[in-house]
Amino acid sequence: MSDGRGPKPKNMFEIMTSECRFVHLRIKGGILNHMMKRFISCFSPCVLPALVSLLLSVSLQAQDIPTDPAVISAGEALFNGNCKTCHRVKTKLIGPALAGVETRVPSVKWVFDWVRNPAKVIASGDEYANKIYGEYNKSQMTAFSSYKDEQILSILAYVKAEAAKVEAAPVAAAGGAAGGGSAVPTAYLDTILVGMIIILVLLVIILALIVNALRRFLNQRDLSEEDREVVNSPITFASVSRSPGFIFLVIFIVGTITFKSVIDGLYSIGVQRNYQPKQPIAFSHKIHAGQYEIECKYCHTGAMKGKQANIPSPNMCMNCHSQIKEGTNTGAGEIAKIYAAVGFDPMTSTYTGVTKPIEWVRIHNLPDLAYFNHSQHVNVAGVVCQTCHGPIEEMDVVKQYSVLTMGWCIDCHRKTDVNTKGNAYYDKLVELHSTAGKKAMKVEDIGGLECAKCHY
Numbered sequence: 537m538s539d540g541r542g543p544k545p546k547n548m549f550e551i552m553t554s555e556c557r558f559v560h561l562r563i564k565g566g567i568l569n570h571m572m573k574r575f576i577s578c579f580s581p582c583v584l585p586a587l588v589s590l591l592l593s594v595s596l597q598a599q600d601i602p603t604d605p606a607v608i609s610a611g612e613a614l615f616n617g618n619c620k621t622c623h624r625v626k627t628k629l630i631g632p633a634l635a636g637v638e639t640r641v642p643s644v645k646w647v648f649d650w651v652r653n654p655a656k657v658i659a660s661g662d663e664y665a666n667k668i669y670g671e672y673n674k675s676q677m678t679a680f681s682s683y684k685d686e687q688i689l690s691i692l693a694y695v696k697a698e699a700a701k702v703e704a705a706p707v708a709a710a711g712g713a714a715g716g717g718s719a720v721p722t723a724y725l726d727t728i729l730v731g732m733i734i735i736l737v738l739l740v741i742i743l744a745l746i747v748n749a750l751r752r753f754l755n756q757r758d759l760s761e762e763d764r765e766v767v768n769s770p771i772t773f774a775s776v777s778r779s780p781g782f783i784f785l786v787i788f789i790v791g792t793i794t795f796k797s798v799i800d801g802l803y804s805i806g807v808q809r810n811y812q813p814k815q816p817i818a819f820s821h822k823i824h825a826g827q828y829e830i831e832c833k834y835c836h837t838g839a840m841k842g843k844q845a846n847i848p849s850p851n852m853c854m855n856c857h858s859q860i861k862e863g864t865n866t867g868a869g870e871i872a873k874i875y876a877a878v879g880f881d882p883m884t885s886t887y888t889g890v891t892k893p894i895e896w897v898r899i900h901n902l903p904d905l906a907y908f909n910h911s912q913h914v915n916v917a918g919v920v921c922q923t924c925h926g927p928i929e930e931m932d933v934v935k936q937y938s939v940l941t942m943g944w945c946i947d948c949h950r951k952t953d954v955n956t957k958g959n960a961y962y963d964k965l966v967e968l969h970s971t972a973g974k975k976a977m978k979v980e981d982i983g984g985l986e987c988a989k990c991h992y
């Protein structure tokens with residue numbers, strides 16, 4: 537704290553008096569109280585400023601930020617719920633990385649004022665506030681006017697605890713990456729394979745021992761010359777492979793495998809369930825639709841209005857990515873591909889005019905003979921995307937969740953009630969339908985099984 541910025545006298549005084557109040561509380565009512573007052577009045581002119589600046593640098597920076605785990609976890613919840621959209625602890629997002637913030641800002645009290653009303657702090661002409669405001673292209677931080685001091689302190693406590701993990705984190709992350717995903721099942725499979733090989737080798741050894749024992753036993757008997765030859769004939773690969781048992785076994789195994797793959801193949805012609813191609817940009821629904829809860833319709837604008845749901849254009853990505861230049865998982869590499877597509881120079885934040893489309897690989901695709909309309913299902917019927925597309929918001933890479941066969945469409949049309957509420961179009965139909973004695977009106981009752989509805 538001995539740099540140019542230094543504590544302003546006004547602040548010092550505030551701190552001083554609050555420290556005194558603290559002391560008073562502790563020794564309240566005793567003679568000590570009186571002595572303390574005298575002590576302070578004697579020493580205050582020279583000693584107190586020094587004492588206070590010492591307290592400022594030690595207590596405000598370190599002591600005032602709690603280390604209690606309960607406070608830290610309360611802070612974590614607040615941070616994740618309200619600050620994470622714009623701040624990360626160790627990396628820059630829309631706002632600065634908050635690690636070490638307590639050592640940068642003028643005072644902890646400054647953070648209280650800032651979080652409750654950043655605009656006011658900036659407007660007051662505060663030097664530091666205006667400096668960061670400029671650095672972050674004058675993006676306005678949200679005000680959290682209802683936050684109490686303790687809540688803000690708990691966020692700082694969380695940030696500080698999280699920042700302290702700096703050394704350990706990369707190691708853990710690397711370990712996690714290597715051990716996570718497909719690595720676990722593979723390791724598991726390997727163990728099983730190794731186990732099976734060991735068992736096989738043991739079996740061969742045991743069999744060899746048994747053969748040996750039998751041979752020795754038979755040799756002790758009185759055998760004819762012919763029998764003795766048979767007993768002592770060596771076991772060679774040739775003798776085994778010529779035996780009828782072995783030939784039968786090989787034919788059986790090969791036959792079964794062929795049969796099964798032919799059957800599987802026949803059943804899956806044209807069915808692309810679980811199709812999960814690699815996309816040109818590692819775009820993750822888990823991050824966008826899951827973690828950041830961006831609405832599906834924000835990007836797939838056609839789903840409510842027409843046949844196609846539509847894949848968003850790269851210009852739409854720029855609504856956010858003109859600011860967000862790095863991702864937690866892939867750094868700047870993947871987001872740079874958006875910039876290449878729209879012709880954006882992230883260093884100067886200008887457009888070059890050279891564009892190039894992103895070639896997304898289409899995943900869901902009905903044959904041309906079938907007609908499917910999104911708005912009919914999403915808008916009119918009120919079916920949610922996940923019914924047909926699965927938990928997209930948990931997928932890093934999208935895969936086809938449903939089989940998309942005719943049977944699948946028909947099956948749902950047989951089972952699903954028509955969403956008739958608030959739809960005048962259906963009023964007459966519902967009336968007719970209920971006089972016919974049926975309760976719910978299924979899609980099949982409105983012609984959902986007619987060939988021409990789905991086939992051109």
Ligand code: HEC
Nearest residue numbers: 618619622630631632668669672674675676677678680691
């Ligand atoms: C809408 C985005 C946004 C949200 C949400 C947000 N901030 Fe900020 N924050 C910013 C920006 C941007 C700055 C940089 C200054 C500026 O441009 O106003 C900033 C600056 C700060 C600073 C000063 C950092 C420094 O390095 O000096 C602190 C402290 C801070 N924010 C705390 C918080 C806390 C705590 C929360 C949650 C309760 C929060 N912010 C939520 C955008 C946000």
Ligand code: HEC
Nearest residue numbers: 824825830831832835896897898899900921925928929934
């Ligand atoms: C930030 C924009 C964005 C949001 C939000 C978003 N998507 Fe997407 N979606 C895309 C992009 C880009 C693609 C193409 C790349 C891919 O397949 O990952 C895509 C692909 C898809 C596909 C596969 C399309 C095909 O080729 O068959 C489906 C299905 C899908 N999204 C459904 C959803 C659902 C459901 C939600 C909401 C839970 C959602 N999306 C939210 C941008 C978005």
Ligand code: HEC
Nearest residue numbers: 817818819828830848852853856863864865866867870871
């Ligand atoms: C509404 C805002 C918004 C839109 C629109 C948006 N993104 Fe993002 N994107 C984000 C946020 C927030 C992150 C997370 C940054 C992080 O990881 O810290 C992100 C991260 C990413 C990442 C990096 C992921 C990682 O963790 O490394 C990629 C790649 C990406 N987005 C691609 C796209 C593409 C392609 C589009 C357009 C189809 C798009 N984004 C549209 C907000 C958005």
Ligand code: HEC
Nearest residue numbers: 832836839844845846900901902908913914919920921924
């Ligand atoms: C009733 C089932 C169903 C529902 C509900 C549904 N989809 Fe689809 N979706 C499909 C089918 C079937 C296709 C393939 C269409 C084709 O090939 O013509 C598809 C294709 C897509 C595609 C890629 C091709 C295109 O049409 O642009 C995207 C993106 C998509 N859906 C997003 C969504 C989103 C977002 C929602 C929710 C708002 C949603 N879907 C709701 C069945 C559904």
Ligand code: HEC
Nearest residue numbers: 907908916917923945948952954955979982983984989990
């Ligand atoms: C999740 C259940 C569900 C699935 C799966 C589904 N549909 Fe539907 N479909 C509905 C509902 C509900 C309606 C009734 C919409 C309305 O009120 O008009 C409907 C209506 C329709 C209609 C209009 C029928 C009419 O008489 O007006 C067509 C065409 C249609 N679906 C085609 C398809 C096709 C093609 C598929 C398969 C690719 C499919 N649907 C898969 C639920 C489904």
Ligand code: HEC
Nearest residue numbers: 806902903906940941942945946949984985986987989990
């Ligand atoms: C609810 C929508 C729907 C209705 C109703 C419907 N179909 Fe289909 N049909 C489809 C879809 C979707 C496919 C494509 C399935 C695929 O690609 O596996 C299809 C495929 C087909 C095929 C081609 C099969 C193939 O393997 O390529 C034929 C033939 C067919 N339908 C005939 C009919 C007849 C006849 C009727 C009336 C009795 C009918 N469909 C009613 C949705 C429907």
